[in-house]
Amino acid sequence: MTPLSRRRFLVLSSGAAALAVGAVAGLAWMRGSAPDVAGLRVLSAQHYRTMAAVARTHIPQGGAFPQGAADFDLARMFDGYLADQPEADQRDAGIALDLLEFGPLLFDHHATTFSNLTPEQQLAHWSAWGTATAQTRREIFWSFSRFLGLTFYDQQAVWPHIGYAGPSFARLATRPAELP
Amino acid sequence: MSEVLDCSAIGFVPHDLKCDFLVIGSGCGGGTAARVLAEAGKDVILLEEGGDFVGPDRLTQRDTPMYDQLYVDRGGRTNKDRTVNILSGRVLGGGGVINACDVVPIHDATWAYWQKHHGWSDFSASAMQPYVARALADLSANRIEEKQINRNNQILREGAQALGWRGEVMLHNRVKCQGLGSCLIGCPASAKRNPRMVSIPKALAAGARVLIRARALQIRDATTDRKRVEVQTMDSKGYHPVNRFAIDAQTVIVAANPVGTVALLRNSGIGNRTLGQHVSLQPQVPIVALMPDRVNAYDGIPQAYALTEFEQHDPDVGLSGFRVESIFGTPGVLGSLVSAPGATGKALMAQLDHVAAALILIPDQPVGQINVRHDGRPEVDYTLTAEWKARARQAIRAAARAYFAAGAKSVVIPAAPPLLLQSVDQLAQIDTMTFDPATISLISAHQQGGARLGTEESTSACDLRGQVWGTRNVFVCDGSVFPSSSSSHTMTPIITMAHALTDRLLMR
Numbered sequence: 001m002t003p004l005s006r007r008r009f010l011v012l013s014s015g016a017a018a019l020a021v022g023a024v025a026g027l028a029w030m031r032g033s034a035p036d037v038a039g040l041r042v043l044s045a046q047h048y049r050t051m052a053a054v055a056r057t058h059i060p061q062g063g064a065f066p067q068g069a070a071d072f073d074l075a076r077m078f079d080g081y082l083a084d085q086p087e088a089d090q091r092d093a094g095i096a097l098d099l100l101e102f103g104p105l106l107f108d109h110h111a112t113t114f115s116n117l118t119p120e121q122q123l124a125h126w127s128a129w130g131t132a133t134a135q136t137r138r139e140i141f142w143s144f145s146r147f148l149g150l151t152f153y154d155q156q157a158v159w160p161h162i163g164y165a166g167p168s169f170a171r172l173a174t175r176p177a178e179l180p
Numbered sequence: 181m182s183e184v185l186d187c188s189a190i191g192f193v194p195h196d197l198k199c200d201f202l203v204i205g206s207g208c209g210g211g212t213a214a215r216v217l218a219e220a221g222k223d224v225i226l227l228e229e230g231g232d233f234v235g236p237d238r239l240t241q242r243d244t245p246m247y248d249q250l251y252v253d254r255g256g257r258t259n260k261d262r263t264v265n266i267l268s269g270r271v272l273g274g275g276g277v278i279n280a281c282d283v284v285p286i287h288d289a290t291w292a293y294w295q296k297h298h299g300w301s302d303f304s305a306s307a308m309q310p311y312v313a314r315a316l317a318d319l320s321a322n323r324i325e326e327k328q329i330n331r332n333n334q335i336l337r338e339g340a341q342a343l344g345w346r347g348e349v350m351l352h353n354r355v356k357c358q359g360l361g362s363c364l365i366g367c368p369a370s371a372k373r374n375p376r377m378v379s380i381p382k383a384l385a386a387g388a389r390v391l392i393r394a395r396a397l398q399i400r401d402a403t404t405d406r407k408r409v410e411v412q413t414m415d416s417k418g419y420h421p422v423n424r425f426a427i428d429a430q431t432v433i434v435a436a437n438p439v440g441t442v443a444l445l446r447n448s449g450i451g452n453r454t455l456g457q458h459v460s461l462q463p464q465v466p467i468v469a470l471m472p473d474r475v476n477a478y479d480g481i482p483q484a485y486a487l488t489e490f491e492q493h494d495p496d497v498g499l500s501g502f503r504v505e506s507i508f509g510t511p512g513v514l515g516s517l518v519s520a521p522g523a524t525g526k527a528l529m530a531q532l533d534h535v536a537a538a539l540i541l542i543p544d545q546p547v548g549q550i551n552v553r554h555d556g557r558p559e560v561d562y563t564l565t566a567e568w569k570a571r572a573r574q575a576i577r578a579a580a581r582a583y584f585a586a587g588a589k590s591v592v593i594p595a596a597p598p599l600l601l602q603s604v605d606q607l608a609q610i611d612t613m614t615f616d617p618a619t620i621s622l623i624s625a626h627q628q629g630g631a632r633l634g635t636e637e638s639t640s641a642c643d644l645r646g647q648v649w650g651t652r653n654v655f656v657c658d659g660s661v662f663p664s665s666s667s668s669h670t671m672t673p674i675i676t677m678a679h680a681l682t683d684r685l686l687m688r
Contacts, residue, residue, distance in 0.1 A: 063523035064530035077244075082256075082421035088555060123522045130519060131598030131619075138618035140261040141596060146256075146265070146516045146621070153515030153529060154243040163533025164511045167241035168360040168479055169368045 031101060031113050040076070040091050041083035043097075050101040051075035057122040058148045061174045065161030072155050074148055081147070096140045103129070107137070183230050183384065187413040188393040193423045195571035198661050199225040199389070202409055202429035204396045204444065207274020208671050209658035210385070210435030212318065212377030212678035218386035220686050226380070227387055227411065228507065229395040229436075230270035230418055233277065234376065239366035243512025246365035249417070252437070259548070259562040259624075261617035264463050266560060266624045268437045270368075270418065272392050273376025275437070275671065279625065280363050280483040280507065281372055283351035284322045285312050286676065288371045290666060291389050296495060298663040299635035302644055308680060316677040319353035320373040328359065330480025333506040335471065335536045337485045339582030345489035350505075352481070359480045364509045374671075393418060395441060396658035399432055399448040402651040404435070407432050431685070434648075435658040435678070438630040442550040442660065443558035445648060452649050455641040458632050459548030459623040461562050465540040465572055467504075468516050468592045469583035474533050477508035490578060491668070499543045499665045504582065517594040517621050528592065536583065539623065540575045544568050545663040546629045569615045576610050595620040597674070610654040626670040631660035646681040657681050 004012075034045040043051065052075035061068030069075075082090050103112040104117060104125055117125060129141040152158065159166055186192075203214040206228040214226040231249060233239050240246065247255030252270040259266060269275040290310060294300035297330035329337075329349065340347045353373040360369055370377055384390055391623060393414040400408040406428055413423045434441045438459060445451045483505050508514075511532055518525050548562035564572075580591045585606045593599040599609060613620070634640025639648045640663075646655040659666070659674050661681075666673035 009494055058521045059526065060522055071348060084417070085254075087554070088557075111550075127521050127597075130521070135261065135617050138596065142519065142618050145519045145521070145596075149515035149518060150247065150255075150512040151244055153511040159511065162511060162529050163196070163474070163476075163531070164478060164620040165476070166509075168234050168362065169241055169358075172358060172360070 002171060007113070032116065040079050043075070043079040043082065045114070047094055047097045049074050049115050050097045051078050053122060054100060054126060054144055056149055057119065057126045059152050060119065060123075065158070067155070067158050067161065069148060071150065071154055071157070074151055077151050078147060097142065100129075107132070137174065184390045184392055186232070186393055187391050188231075188422065188545060192424050197225065197425065198428040199223045199366040200224070200429070201431045201433060202227065202309060202407075202427055202434045204409070205274060205435035205437065205440065205475075205658060206272050206375060206380060206390070207435065207437065207658065208276050208375055208616065208674040209678045210433065211273060211276070211436060212380035212675050213384040213433050213657045213682045214358040214388050214390075215379040215386070216679065216682040217686070218383045218388035219310035220385060221521040224383065224388040225429070226383060226390045227394045227396055228390070228392045229414065230272060230392065231416075232272040232392050233366055234370060237369035239291060241360070241362040241365060241368060241510060243365065243510045245640055248510075250366055252440070257439070259461065259560045261563070263564070263615075263617045263620065264461055264562060264622045264624045266439065266461065266627060268439065268627060272390070273380060275370065275375050276374030277376055278364055278365055279374075279671055280670075281352040281354050282483055282505075283316065283319055283353055284667045285315070286666050286673045287493040287499065289495045290498050290664075292495035293498040294663055298632070300412045300644070300663070301631065302637070303680070309638040311676045311679040311683070312672075314612055314679045318373070318378055318675055319557045319672065320355050321351050321353055321449060321672075322355075324349050324352050324481060324484045328357065328481050329484045330359070330477065331475045331624055332477035332508050332536050333481070333483075333485040335469070335475065335586045336487060336506045336538055336582060337506065339584070340489065342585040343582060345487060345582070347485060347487045347489065350484060350486055354447055354481070357481060361479045361508065362510055363482055364513065377592040395421075396436070396444055397424075397447065399444065399450060399654060402448065402450050402627050402648075402654050404652065406430060407654070411569070425501065431653040431655065433655045433657050435656070437658060438627045439550055439558045439560060442630045443552050443556070447556050450648055450651055450654060451631070451641055454632070455494075455648075456550040456630055458546040458629045459550055459560065459562065460544050460546040460628045460662075461560070462544055462546055462626040462628065462665055463542060463564065463568075463622040463624055465542065465576060465620070465622060466581070467538050467540060467576060467579045467593055468514070468594065469536045469586075469588035469591070470531055470590045471534050472587060472589055473534050475536050476533050477536055478510065482506070482508045483589075485578075487582060490575070502540055502542045502571060504538050504540050504575070504579045504667055506537070508537050511544050518595060518598070519596045519621065520598050528598075536588070538579055540572070541668050542568060542572050542575055542581050543668070546664050548629070550623055550630050564615050567593065572615060573610050573613060576613070577607050580610070593620070626659070626665075626668075628659045628662045629664070629672060631656045632661070632663045633661045645684050654682065655685065
């Protein structure tokens, strides 16, 4: 192997650095800016935007009943949940949200990001995470879908539409004093 | 002290806490051990990392806050590849607070299997009978009454009967049950005769000190006469550490569920190479049937009938085969399993009141491993075996057949994408299920092993008294001690073993 001269090394490393800076700048441009969101505890505005888009996609408004994830701001609930998790989990969630946001570019080779897809494209892309070849994508899919399903269907406003009569204790006449 | 002491109280930092017996974990194992020791006149401290939840003001029947507060890792613990949701209690009373109240003692064939293949010479079915009796008495075990069987359970029974399959109405530990249906997130009516309602009050009455929101971090001096256990107090929600203190104890009994027990011992530098090995998760497959009429499965006893036709007990294999048990809960549980995104998932959930559901319990071989990460947190490495997958496919076929025999319009297996079956003619589709990591959401409610008892240090983590090899008076007393799946439901087996092991401790 030909020894690397100092000059050639500098040229190559400058080129690599320029490419990296360009790539980061390109990704940032592609992602676009996210509006400020007041009161977030852990998520950045960018991560919040991605999470909100995933939530809207997983449980959209309309269809079998009117309510969807957007009605209850499940992304903010995720932020609240995450804030009380260990730092390592917060870091992992951030990485997962970045992967999701750049999913269309990384896995579908489309020069756009998840938040910038149309709702139909988002649904197709998100659904593909559940059946992806890469195990990491499936793991992320299950992690988010579990959280979203649990929190959404715990919302009282949803219950009349799914035939759930609500917590049974309040429905019964039994009072605590009469209990064993 | 005759009441539960909440360590999350502001400024709580006790000094010079000493006891004869420190019990770590207040579930079926720890709660029982603390009570037996206290009633024998011993000076006992019982530690619990979770909070105390009793009554309708605390047990609200709401998914999000209850999973958050009653379950380890806020209900989010999974194995490493996120295929199995590992559920265990983090609350005073442990798993008994959040289980479905099923009383299923260890089968004679399983005792025989352990005797023959794992050196459990002292634990014959007949020798253990007095301890089984004590466990059943603690639980006020009784058969679920016919009038208490809700439509969800009736449907499975009708299907089994139509096919000529064996099944049974189960024993449970409820007394004056109101049929509230939220057993998996606690009983606001306090009908469960669980450790929180039985053993712990008795332990307190006998003088035991009970500390909650207190996480044991490390056991020091495990080979000496007195041990020092480092304890972290947690905030009122159990999210963040607050203070630290230490407890001086002569004997330490670890009963923190297999994952917690192994993690604590490992973080303490205790245990041989077998510790953490041979873990059984007993993964369960959820199955959902859409019925033509309303089921309202969320009301009434969730788990009353078991289809047992295919369950096998063999002195050379232990527990095998599978069983199917109806189950239901609050809507968030089903919502978390229905992974179909978009309108499809909503359409299924919109029929919640027409849904019948069951869990297929498929005993496994103890092939898992509990490790501790560099940050001290446990990690469960568990991969489904080919044999288990084959049995799971058979089991899903059987459960689906039962539902179709009972008149189901369709049957759904919550996978990604969900497997939707419209008739028995489509059962062959089940054979396409790979069970590859993160393709289906399985549930583990009965973790066992990790600190198995045995006669040889090379093949077990504890001796037959439950003492961790290489320590002096550090014992394990929970589901960790079993060499293989003890039963389809672990509450009764763990209480049985806790009685037996604590008796041995007292007879030293």
